[in-house]
Amino acid sequence: MNNSLSGTRNWRKIVVYVILILWALISLFPVYWMLTFSLKTNSEIFGENVVGLPREWVWENYKRALHTGNMPRYFLNSLIVAITTIVITLAASVMATYAMTRLHWKGRKRMNSFFMLGLTIPIHASIVPLYTTLAKLKLLDTLWALIIPYSAFSLAMGILVCTGFMGDIPYDLDEAAFLDGCGVWGTFFRVIAPLMTPAVATVGIYTFLQCWNELMFANVFVNSDKWRTLPVGVQSLSGQYTTDWGPIGAALSIATIPTLIVYIFLSKKIQDSFIAGAVKG
Amino acid sequence: MNKPFRYKVNIFLFLLPALLLFVGVLIAPIIMSTVYSFTEWNGFTTPEFIGFKNYVELFTSRSINIQRALKNAFLLAILSCCIQLPFALWLALRLSRPIKGKTAFLSIFFLPVLISTVVIGQLWLKIYNPDYGVLNVFLRSIGLDNLTRIWLGDKKTALGAAFVPILWQYVGYHMLLMYAGIKGVPVELTEAAMLDGCTQAQVSRYIIIPYIRPILRVSVIFAITGSLKSFDLIYVLTNGGPNHATEVPSTLMISMLFLRNRYGMGSTIAVMLIILCFAFALLINMLFKEEK
Numbered sequence: 001m002n003n004s005l006s007g008t009r010n011w012r013k014i015v016v017y018v019i020l021i022l023w024a025l026i027s028l029f030p031v032y033w034m035l036t037f038s039l040k041t042n043s044e045i046f047g048e049n050v051v052g053l054p055r056e057w058v059w060e061n062y063k064r065a066l067h068t069g070n071m072p073r074y075f076l077n078s079l080i081v082a083i084t085t086i087v088i089t090l091a092a093s094v095m096a097t098y099a100m101t102r103l104h105w106k107g108r109k110r111m112n113s114f115f116m117l118g119l120t121i122p123i124h125a126s127i128v129p130l131y132t133t134l135a136k137l138k139l140l141d142t143l144w145a146l147i148i149p150y151s152a153f154s155l156a157m158g159i160l161v162c163t164g165f166m167g168d169i170p171y172d173l174d175e176a177a178f179l180d181g182c183g184v185w186g187t188f189f190r191v192i193a194p195l196m197t198p199a200v201a202t203v204g205i206y207t208f209l210q211c212w213n214e215l216m217f218a219n220v221f222v223n224s225d226k227w228r229t230l231p232v233g234v235q236s237l238s239g240q241y242t243t244d245w246g247p248i249g250a251a252l253s254i255a256t257i258p259t260l261i262v263y264i265f266l267s268k269k270i271q272d273s274f275i276a277g278a279v280k281g
Numbered sequence: 282m283n284k285p286f287r288y289k290v291n292i293f294l295f296l297l298p299a300l301l302l303f304v305g306v307l308i309a310p311i312i313m314s315t316v317y318s319f320t321e322w323n324g325f326t327t328p329e330f331i332g333f334k335n336y337v338e339l340f341t342s343r344s345i346n347i348q349r350a351l352k353n354a355f356l357l358a359i360l361s362c363c364i365q366l367p368f369a370l371w372l373a374l375r376l377s378r379p380i381k382g383k384t385a386f387l388s389i390f391f392l393p394v395l396i397s398t399v400v401i402g403q404l405w406l407k408i409y410n411p412d413y414g415v416l417n418v419f420l421r422s423i424g425l426d427n428l429t430r431i432w433l434g435d436k437k438t439a440l441g442a443a444f445v446p447i448l449w450q451y452v453g454y455h456m457l458l459m460y461a462g463i464k465g466v467p468v469e470l471t472e473a474a475m476l477d478g479c480t481q482a483q484v485s486r487y488i489i490i491p492y493i494r495p496i497l498r499v500s501v502i503f504a505i506t507g508s509l510k511s512f513d514l515i516y517v518l519t520n521g522g523p524n525h526a527t528e529v530p531s532t533l534m535i536s537m538l539f540l541r542n543r544y545g546m547g548s549t550i551a552v553m554l555i556i557l558c559f560a561f562a563l564l565i566n567m568l569f570k571e572e573k
Contacts, residue, residue, distance in 0.1 A: 016375060023372070024389045027453065030404040031396065033415065037407075046413045088302075096299035099292050115299065118307055122510050122558055124531065124551045126310030128317055128544055132324065133310075152306030155299055184291045213397040215513045216531075220539065231399040235517065238403050245407065252400045259395050267388045270395070274454065275461045 034256070038062070038249030045245050058246060065250035068241070070225055074233030075254065081146050081229055082211040086204045088151040093158030093203065094196055098188050100159075101166050102174055112163065118156030123149075123216060134221060145221035146229065150214065154207045161206075161276050165199035166192065205266060206273040212259065230255040311555070317548035324544045335549040345537075347550070350528045357444055357529075358508035365448045366500055369455035374485050376456075377463040387460065391453040398450070402517025405446040409433050409518075433519050436526045443518045443527050447511060455500045462496035463489055498569040505565065506558040530554050 037045050038061055039054040049055060065071055096115065100108045130149055134140045139148075169192065177187040215231045222228055228236070234255050238248050263270060318335055320328035339347050372390060376383050393401065408415045409432040417429040432442040466489055474484050490497070512531035515521065521528040521536065530550055538547035 016380075020372075020375065020386055023452075024386060026449070027389050027393055030401065030408070031392065033408075034400070034404055047418075050413075050415060050418050088298075092298040092302055095295045099295035103288075103292050103295070105289070105292055111296070115303060118303060120506075120559070120562060121307050121311070122506070122555060124510060124534065125314055125555050126306060127534075127551065128538065128548050129310035129313035130306065131538075132544075148302070149306050152302040155303055159299070184288070184295075188295075209395055213399075215397075215399055215516070216535075219516075220535070231397050234397075234403065235399050238406075245413075248403070252403055256396055256400050259397075263388075263392065263395055267391075271387070271391060271457055274391075274394070274457060 031256070031260075034249055034252050037245055038253045040246055040249075042243075042245060061246035061250040062254070064244075064247040065237075065254060068247065069237045069251075070228070070233060071237070071251055071254060073226060074228050074230045077143060077227060077233075078212055078230040078255075081143055081150065082208050084143075084147045085150040085154065085211050086207045088147065089154040089158045089207050090200055090203055092151065093155055093162050094193060094199070095188075096155075097159050097162035097166050098192055101163060102171075102187075102192065103184065112159070115156055115159050118153065119160070123153060127216070127220065130217075131220060140221060141223050141227060143222075143227055146211075146214075146218055149217055149221070150207075150211050154203075154210060157206060157276075158203045161202050161273070162196065162199045164276070165196060165202075169195050201266075201269060202273040202276060205262065205270050206276075208262070209259065209270075314548045314551050314555075317545055318552045320545040320548075321543075322545045323542045328545065331545070335546050336553075339546065339549050339553070345533065345546075346525065346528070347530070347533065347553075349525065350530045350533050353440060353527065354509050354511065354529045356440075357447065357511060358505045360444060360448060361451075361504040361508050362501060365452055366455055366497075366504055369452050369500070370459050370490075370497075372452070372456045373459035373463055374489065377460055377489075378481065387457070391457050393450045393452075394454045394457075396450075398513035399517055401446060401450055402514050405514075406433070406518060409442055434523055436523055439519055439523055440527050443515055446518070447514050450514070451504075451507070455504070458496055458500055459493060462493035466492045494569060498565060501569075502562050502565050505561050509554060509557055509561070 033051065036052070036054055039057045039059070040049065040061075041056065041058055044050075044055060099105075100112050126149070131140070134145045134148075139145050173191050173195075174187055177191045182190060213231060214229075215235075218229045218232045219235075222232065225233075225236075234251050237251050241248055317328065319330060319332060321331050321334070322328035339345060372386075376386055380386075407413075411417060411429070411431040411434070414432075416432065420426065420429050430438050432438050470488055470492070471484050474488055479487070510531060511529055512535070515527055515529050515532055516535070519527040521532040530553070534547050534550040534554070537543045537550060
């Protein structure tokens with residue numbers, strides 16, 4: 001009796017592991033496949049060796065991906081957009097959070113709920129007005145056309161995370177700083193802002209991933225090749241070189257490797273930042 | 282030296298950057314979109330006010346066929362709730378029990394969420410490639426030649442083939458949310474139930490799942506509103522084709538705006554989407570409250 005019970009239990013455990021491992025393989029397969037075919041020749045990709053490791057490592061593909069089209073440019077644009085957006089989002093949300101949690105005034109709770117609306121507003125809502133307004137301001141087809149909207153849409157998440165972290169800072173610190181003669185600005189810059197580094201990491205990572213991968217705005221607000229970000233650039237490259245899979249694989253890999261590196265070193269932090277955005281939303 | 286006044290000015294200054302961004306990019310455009318949705322406008326001439334004409338046309342025009350786009354989006358929402366979420370919940374429940382390789386599984390399952398949808402779309406385009414794609418190559422290698430298809434080019438299979446990567450990509454996201462929720466269930470609760478002789482399945486059914494209802498609610502809202510808004514992967518994989526078989530509201534909106542220069546009608550679709558998303562979020566909130 002006992003034996004058969006533990007027998008079924010073992011059997012069940014094996015089934016669970018098989019499903020988990022199978023799903024892990026399915027989750028990893030596209031990335032694995034991308035990284036391997038980015039190093040293969042067409043004849044390997046198209047028949048001789050479809051899913052195996054490359055027999056001959058064709059680094060040439062990466063060279064070609066970097067030289068055809070504007071890959072380095074797209075990469076640089078994506079980097080500039082992501083970094084500027086992170087800086088703006090962080091500055092705006094740390095400042096706003098300070099006003100809403102450490103300073104005393106009527107309506108600060110309501111102001112916070114107002115900002116939290118941003119968690120649910122779809123980007124579709126602003127696409128036409130943004131397009132026409134950016135055109136009027138002559139900002140269309142510049143990197144600002146992406147940086148400004150990205151910062152605005154990351155703001156709610158930034159404030160949400162900062163509110164959590166700022167709540168953990170003891171209020172005695174503000175009072176001590178005040179007694180030492182610091183005004184609100186002094187307290188903010190010398191006491192609160194330096195203690196916000198954990199929030200900086202969480203907000204920064206989340207914002208980085210959003211900017212790095214965003215497609216709809218990037219596709220609509222930027223037209224000329226020299227201001228394209230990676231998603232749009234890679235998309236247009238893939239349309240041009242449909243039969244040359246190796247270099248396209250290399251281009252896709254170049255767009256993905258930064259994310260992979262960040263994930264390998266900060267997986268826990270990244271997962272936490274995604275959870276933080278959802279728990280309240 | 283009026284201190285309270287200076288204090289107020291300071292509060293305002295601290296809020297200013299966030300307010301400018303938020304009102305300028307999110308709040309004002311919603312209002313503007315709503316106004317545009319009542320106009321006929323090509324982006325160059327002055328908008329002409331036409332009342333509800335766009336809305337009437339949107340729901341009656343055969344050529345726009347919003348019904349098909351909405352049907353596709355709702356189908357995706359249903360698939361997401363019936364397949365993606367239960368599977369994500371199962372993974373989360375399994376991984377929250379002691380199990381070897383837990384962190385590795387969690388990290389791997391979450392990985393697709395982080396990768397750019399363009400990259401994922403391009404990779405699946407290649408997986409589905411009729412001549413050299415892994416899917417058809419695999420089917421041929423096990424002798425199932427008659428099952429090979431032009432997956433994204435055939436009206437019958439295109440929608441299903443486009444949905445698979447969308448559902449696949451976000452399983453890990455829902456799993457992670459649910460996993461975080463399960464971690465928050467007090468250990469005393471589950472241990473007491475186990476001591477009373479409950480099986481793992483009973484603990485999950487009667488203690489963990491009721492406890493993580495707030496997270497499940499968030500997941501359902503994300504799954505449904507996300508499906509209604511879905512754009513990226515459809516855009517990369519099929520862009521609404523073949524012959525509009527995989528059109529969703531967002532792809533219709535973009536083609537209205539930037540292929541046909543109908544800014545009024547594009548705004549109408551946007552407004553409809555916003556209303557639908559908020560309505561569903563409210564509805565789901567109500568459903569989850571009532572059941573309590």
